[in-house]
Amino acid sequence: MKSEIIRFIESTIRDQGYAGAVIGISGGVDSAVVAALTVQALGAERVLGLFMPERDSAPETTKDASLVCDHLGITRITKPITRILRSMGVYRLQPPSFLVPRKIQEQYVMKKLKEMEKDDIFLQDLRGDGDTAFFRGIAYYRAKHRIRMVCLYLEAEKRNFAVLGTTNRTEALTGFYVKWGDDSADLEPILHLYKCQVYELAQQLEIPDRIRMKAPSPDLLPGLTDEFLLGISYAELDAILMKMEKNLDLSEFKPESVERVRRILTAAGKRRLRNLSITDAKIAG
Amino acid sequence: MKSEIIRFIESTIRDQGYAGAVIGISGGVDSAVVAALTVQALGAERVLGLFMPERDSAPETTKDASLVCDHLGITRITKPITRILRSMGVYRLQPPSFLVPRKIQEQYVMKKLKEMEKDDIFLQDLRGDGDTAFFRGIAYYRAKHRIRMVCLYLEAEKRNFAVLGTTNRTEALTGFYVKWGDDSADLEPILHLYKCQVYELAQQLEIPDRIRMKAPSPDLLPGLTDEFLLGISYAELDAILMKMEKNLDLSEFKPESVERVRRILTAAGKRRLRNLSITDAKIAG
Numbered sequence: 001m002k003s004e005i006i007r008f009i010e011s012t013i014r015d016q017g018y019a020g021a022v023i024g025i026s027g028g029v030d031s032a033v034v035a036a037l038t039v040q041a042l043g044a045e046r047v048l049g050l051f052m053p054e055r056d057s058a059p060e061t062t063k064d065a066s067l068v069c070d071h072l073g074i075t076r077i078t079k080p081i082t083r084i085l086r087s088m089g090v091y092r093l094q095p096p097s098f099l100v101p102r103k104i105q106e107q108y109v110m111k112k113l114k115e116m117e118k119d120d121i122f123l124q125d126l127r128g129d130g131d132t133a134f135f136r137g138i139a140y141y142r143a144k145h146r147i148r149m150v151c152l153y154l155e156a157e158k159r160n161f162a163v164l165g166t167t168n169r170t171e172a173l174t175g176f177y178v179k180w181g182d183d184s185a186d187l188e189p190i191l192h193l194y195k196c197q198v199y200e201l202a203q204q205l206e207i208p209d210r211i212r213m214k215a216p217s218p219d220l221l222p223g224l225t226d227e228f229l230l231g232i233s234y235a236e237l238d239a240i241l242m243k244m245e246k247n248l249d250l251s252e253f254k255p256e257s258v259e260r261v262r263r264i265l266t267a268a269g270k271r272r273l274r275n276l277s278i279t280d281a282k283i284a285g
Numbered sequence: 286m287k288s289e290i291i292r293f294i295e296s297t298i299r300d301q302g303y304a305g306a307v308i309g310i311s312g313g314v315d316s317a318v319v320a321a322l323t324v325q326a327l328g329a330e331r332v333l334g335l336f337m338p339e340r341d342s343a344p345e346t347t348k349d350a351s352l353v354c355d356h357l358g359i360t361r362i363t364k365p366i367t368r369i370l371r372s373m374g375v376y377r378l379q380p381p382s383f384l385v386p387r388k389i390q391e392q393y394v395m396k397k398l399k400e401m402e403k404d405d406i407f408l409q410d411l412r413g414d415g416d417t418a419f420f421r422g423i424a425y426y427r428a429k430h431r432i433r434m435v436c437l438y439l440e441a442e443k444r445n446f447a448v449l450g451t452t453n454r455t456e457a458l459t460g461f462y463v464k465w466g467d468d469s470a471d472l473e474p475i476l477h478l479y480k481c482q483v484y485e486l487a488q489q490l491e492i493p494d495r496i497r498m499k500a501p502s503p504d505l506l507p508g509l510t511d512e513f514l515l516g517i518s519y520a521e522l523d524a525i526l527m528k529m530e531k532n533l534d535l536s537e538f539k540p541e542s543v544e545r546v547r548r549i550l551t552a553a554g555k556r557r558l559r560n561l562s563i564t565d566a567k568i569a570g
Contacts, residue, residue: 008563017413087368088436093443128302128445139442146435149465150428154373157424160413180434184465191562277476278293 001197002037002204005189009041012187013162020046021187022156023164024148025076026219027051027064029202029211030166034189035072036205038164044073050155052148054082055091057219064211071208077155081147088147093140122229126175126267141220145181152185162186170195170238174261175268176230194238232260286482287322287489290474294326297472298447305331306472307441308449309433310361311504312336312349314487314496315451319474320357321490323449329358335440337433339367340376342504349496356493362440366432373432378425407514411460411552426505430466437470447471455480455523459546460553461515479523517545 013021021042023035038047049072051065062078069076085091124130125138149163156163165185167177169192177183190198195216202212216226216234227233240253240261250258298306306327308320323332334357336350347363354361370376409415410423434448441448450470452462454477462468475483480501487497501511501519512518525538525546535543 004563012561083372084369087372088439090439130445135445136443139439142442143435143439146438150431150435151373153431153465154375154424154428157427158378158421160415160420180438180465180469184469186561188562276297276471277473278289 001193002201005037006041009038009164009187009189013042016162016186018160018162018186020048020159020161021164022048022050022152022159022161024152024166024182025049025051025065025068026166027061027068027211028214028216028219029207030168030190030198032068032207032211033198033202033205034164034166035068035074036207037189037201039072039074046161047072047074048155048159048161049074049076050152051076051078052081052151053078054080054085054144056222058217058222061219064214067208068211079151079155081144081151084147084151085144088143090140090143090147093136120231122176122231123263123267126264141218142178142181144220145178149181149184156186164189165191167191168193168195168198170234170241173241173268174230174237174264176226194242195234196238230264232257237261286478287486290322291326294323294449294472294474298327301447301471303445303447303471305333305444305446306449307333307335307437307444307446309437309451309467310334310336310350310353311451312346312353312496313499313501313504314492315453315475315483317353317492317496318483318487318490319449319451320353320359321492322474322486324357324359331446332357332359333440333444333446334359334361335437336361336363337366337436338363339365339370339429341507343502343507346504349499352493353496364436364440366429366436369432369436370429373428375425375428375432378421405516407461407516408548408552411549426503427463427466429505430463434466434469441471449474450476452476453478453480453483455519455526458526458553459515459522459549461511479527480519481523515549517542522546 009021021038023031023038025031025035035047035049049065049069051062051069053062065078066076124134130138152163155161163185165182165188167183167185167188168190171177172183172191190201193201199212217224218226218229230237236253236257240250240258243250244261244265294306306323308316308323310316310320320332320334334350334354336347336354338347350363351361409419415423437448440446448470450467450473452468452470452473453475456462457468457476475486478486484497502509503511503514515522521538521542525535525543528535529546529550
């Protein structure tokens, strides 16, 4: 698993004539794994870690991003994107929160989300149904991911480096990404791996415990975790997805979990389509 | 040609539950055609034109973008992106030019480009070979296109509108677009049309003469036109591409023009690949 990815990175970077690789370091496990693999493929001196915090980022992500870069011996550039988002008018979509202590913010966000139709905020997002406030929230969080992509390319292209993506198979299948945001890169070294396989790899690669042990979070709103949004644990989600992809029996799982996964896949299939053109319409019809 | 596109826009917007459409209006013919078709599909009140000038934009684009929106009766939002690009550090990649009169800038840019290896700036871009100054220029111009994409989505998503792309088939085949920039949208209504077909459609749709008659330009550097970058006229390029796609005889064309198109297609095929993953590598290998 590990050596195949390392060969893939090394040969693609060489064939396409890139001088190195840029990775957006979030402090999470996916970007840590991609960075570690890239260091083994290209050497630490050809890998650049870009950390892009903004107004609503959790303070501990700074420490985590430094930990990853220092551990791997790669150069880290910290580029806060708050001013860029402010010039774009992104923060006007959400009330300012910086005067409220973070703990209170976290309780408030989770309370508000739980008041919404239970765990359906993610399904609503995939389907694109909601009220004005909902759509403003969608525009707000997606702009952050897209600005990060633009910054990654700015740093990469001026050095003739490639942008390495950190999307995994679980995210790709469930639509747990932002179109033209974190899904947009030159190489996707872990796109074929489920989240649980990324964790296995993280252990093999000796990624620091602190990074491997924390709850995966999109770092978009204070207190929000991936598993809250997905409405299911990664362990259960991956187990169901693996069997579904092979058309195997699903009776060992809780029916409500299987139903949850089916609903996510249906919603993800509908709206996450890439550029639709007349040619696609002809193929589909 | 026209009615098929109008049906495609109308049915896709309806099926995917979008409330309307946003189009980036550049003042050029492609965005004018897409906007006109969308007005016929959805009605002018559900179409928003977003005009995004920046420091280096030609002053006449403002007049042209207004002309298009007024002519079609759609709401126009002008959102200058200069401050966003400045916060990102994009302008630091190129010396400031605002103190130099525009006419002098245009002469300077064209002189400098002609001093480079003749018409090969576009091929170099596609291939990704050049020196440090070249890569800084690449990073500089691509960031502008990407920021425009992010702004289009911000305006679209807060209204539950779709982003309509304006890429045509000639651009798609020759790689004449920015990856994760102007190639990234929800619907691509004219992706199946060569540039010369877009002009035919513009005439049918009665797009104002001023828009149809001006030389197509990427509006990236003062004085720079599409045809200078491509190193061939659109008329000749389209004629050759059409025959190539059908494997027809090319002996009626000048050999150097055919060779130019072949070199563009080879370079475009190599670097413009989308997210590469291990799965792709397995298919290709």
